[in-house]
Amino acid sequence: MATTNSGSPSSPYREESSEESKQERAAVDEKFINEEYKIWKKNSPFLYDLVITHALEWPSLTCQWFQDLEKPEGKDYMVQRLLIGTHTSGDDQNYLEIAHVQLPRDDPIIDPRKYDEDKGEIGGYGGQPESRISVVQRINHEGEVNRARYMPQNQDIIATKTISGEVYIFDRTKHPLKPAANGTCSPELKLHGHIKEGYGVSWNPHKDGHLLDASEDMTICHWDITGYTKETHTMDPFRVYRGHEAIVEDVAWHNLDPNIFGSVGDDQKLLIWDTRTESNEKPVHTIHAHESEINTLAFNPRSEFVLATGAGDKNVNLWDLRNPKLKLHSLQNHEAEVIQVSWSPNEETIIASASGDRRVMVWDISQIGAEQTAEEAEDGPPELLFVHGGHTNKVSEFSWNPHIPWVIASAAEDNIIQVWQPSRHIYMIDESEIPTEEMEE
Numbered sequence: 001m002a003t004t005n006s007g008s009p010s011s012p013y014r015e016e017s018s019e020e021s022k023q024e025r026a027a028v029d030e031k032f033i034n035e036e037y038k039i040w041k042k043n044s045p046f047l048y049d050l051v052i053t054h055a056l057e058w059p060s061l062t063c064q065w066f067q068d069l070e071k072p073e074g075k076d077y078m079v080q081r082l083l084i085g086t087h088t089s090g091d092d093q094n095y096l097e098i099a100h101v102q103l104p105r106d107d108p109i110i111d112p113r114k115y116d117e118d119k120g121e122i123g124g125y126g127g128q129p130e131s132r133i134s135v136v137q138r139i140n141h142e143g144e145v146n147r148a149r150y151m152p153q154n155q156d157i158i159a160t161k162t163i164s165g166e167v168y169i170f171d172r173t174k175h176p177l178k179p180a181a182n183g184t185c186s187p188e189l190k191l192h193g194h195i196k197e198g199y200g201v202s203w204n205p206h207k208d209g210h211l212l213d214a215s216e217d218m219t220i221c222h223w224d225i226t227g228y229t230k231e232t233h234t235m236d237p238f239r240v241y242r243g244h245e246a247i248v249e250d251v252a253w254h255n256l257d258p259n260i261f262g263s264v265g266d267d268q269k270l271l272i273w274d275t276r277t278e279s280n281e282k283p284v285h286t287i288h289a290h291e292s293e294i295n296t297l298a299f300n301p302r303s304e305f306v307l308a309t310g311a312g313d314k315n316v317n318l319w320d321l322r323n324p325k326l327k328l329h330s331l332q333n334h335e336a337e338v339i340q341v342s343w344s345p346n347e348e349t350i351i352a353s354a355s356g357d358r359r360v361m362v363w364d365i366s367q368i369g370a371e372q373t374a375e376e377a378e379d380g381p382p383e384l385l386f387v388h389g390g391h392t393n394k395v396s397e398f399s400w401n402p403h404i405p406w407v408i409a410s411a412a413e414d415n416i417i418q419v420w421q422p423s424r425h426i427y428m429i430d431e432s433e434i435p436t437e438e439m440e441e
Contacts (some may be wrong), residue, residue, distance in 0.1 A: 008421035027265040033358070033392050040389045050104065050407065050421035051390065054133035058092070061199075062147045063397045063411040066098075066155055077102040080401070082133070082409055084417065085160065086147025093183045095138040096145055096160055096170060102132050103404065133417060139175045140221055141168070142185040146199050147397075153208045157225075160187075161201050165194035167213050169225060177315040189228050193221035194236040200250035206258035220263055222275070236438045243271050243283045249294060255301040262307060264294035270309055272324065289317055298341045302348040310338030316353045318365065331363050333380045333387075340397055347407045348384075354395040360410050362422065386422045 008068070044051055048190045066081035082099045143163035151157040168187035175186075202215030209226035221237035228235065246266035254260035259275045263283075292312035300306040306328075316331035317337055317436035336356030342351035349366040362385045370382035379428040380387075393414035401407035407421045 017176055022137055036389065037392055044390075047386075047426070048420055049423050050419065051298070052101070052103075052133060052418045052419040053390070055418050056084075056086075056415045056417060058086040058088045058416065059396065059413050059415045060093075060097075060145075060411040061087050061396045063146055063402050063409055063417070064399045065409060066150065067120060067152075067402055069156070069403050071105065074150070076105050078105050078297060079103075080403070081136075082399075082417075083136075083148050083150060083158065084411065085141065085148050085182040093179075094144050095142045095179060096141045096148055096158065097135050098137040098172065099133050099417075101409070103407070103419070108119070108200075115129050133419070137172065137175070137177045138179045139170055139172065140183050140185045146197060149201050149203055151203045151209070152205050155216055156426075159191075159201055159203065159213075161197070161199055161212055161213060163197045165197050165217070167191035167201065167211070167221075167223075167248050169191075169228075171415060189225060189232065190234045191221070191223050191225075191237070192234055193223075193240065194219065194432060196237075198248065200248065200252075200263070202252045204253045204258060205255060210253075212251045212253065212261055214251040214263060214265075216247045218242070218246060218248060220244075220248055220251055220273075239280055241273060241283075242281050243273070243286070244269065244322050247293075250296045252297050252299060254299050256299075262299065262309065262310055264289070264297045264311075266293040268294060269312075269326075270297065270319070271426045272321065285317070285321075287324050287325075287441075288321070290315065290316065292337075296340045298351070300343045300348065300351075301345055302343075308341045308343070308351055310341040310353055312337040314338060314355070316341055316351070316363070328369055331361075331365075331381070331383060332359060334359065336394075339395060342398065342400060344405075345400050347401050352398065352400070352408065354398050356394045356411065358389070358391045358393060358395060358412070360388040360391075360395055360398050360408065362388070364427075370395040374440050388420060388422075390418050390420065 034343050063082040064086050070079040080101050082098045084096045084099055088094050109186040110176050131182045146161035148158055148160045156171055156173050158170045158172060162168055169189035171188050194215040194217050196216035198215035204210035209224050211223045212220060214220055220241040222239040223237050244265040244267050248263055248265045251263045263271045268288055268290050270287040270289035271283040273283045288308050290311035290313050294309050294311040300310050306317050308316055310316045314334045318328040320328055334355040335358050338355050340350055340354040349364055352359045352360055352362045355369050363383050364385045365383055367383045372382050386416045390414035391414055394414050395410055395412045398410035400407050411417050
């Protein structure tokens, strides 16, 4: 399958030269990134069915679509909520935020001539100018929001990872749409258990209230918040797992087995745990999964045995729980550390990865080993399906839309949130030719 790259070839990551000043290098990099972005904008009408770009006041480190989808009567758009948070500087107030995203309804036909180059938008705003992103609720938060996740059984219950190491639990219905001016952070519950901050947090999709989180203190805490009462404002974990020998970067529950979860860390290890075992220190599997720190993992929601990990070695590695000592394959095309991996909720063989190279890459693992022409091989391996190049800084996180296939929201350190969908000509089996004569090299 031919790869479609929405940006020009990425900048070579070369060794720093002692002859160049940091300022000179920064200026060269900035110029390169700006030129790359201009090319991406010009090519976008032929590569996307949808792009919505929104500039936030502050960057968000977290991004997750809610499950609900509203279809306002008499409107040509749908409204879906997006969970984000702020990462401010200095003493500026931080917030947990919920945004409304207006998405085009009924698959409008895209007209590239209506592409808004200044805003970098295509699709919903081509003939439907109301496709936008707006923050509708802000909740005061103490320090930046490292990550936020809602409980799948009740989307009003939201867990946030804090810079203090605590996990905050908010019931968003108990908070006004506009936060108190005094900046007071008032979560319904504070989960104690860590002495350092972290990023990984995961709700059990099968058991109400069961939450895992990972920390730089090398531990994983497991809570059951169903015992929470109005008089209870803090809670300790009922289990603490100690299997890693360095920072635990991420943790994730298995999507199909309520007792299995995985964790990854700077010790280059992937650990598979079973909550039915008595030991808090001995996982059921210990795998040396990468040659550098591992930042992320994800279980395939449509396959009982397959999972993926992403690491500082720039690779996404695939694993099979039936034989976890043997790596299935490495997805290789990123030029910086892999920050996040996430499987499509709709297609079993589709996975995406985000990186410090400013890219979100979409892969089709069913194409591993497929034949390529020499020209196709120049764009990457056969399993690389699409490269989103719309960000000008490190991608913090992305989220697959649970309702609209192939729609992704991505947040980056350039303060930009983008909602995008590759052109159907790219991922349909019966592919049509993109008018390459109109695309810039």
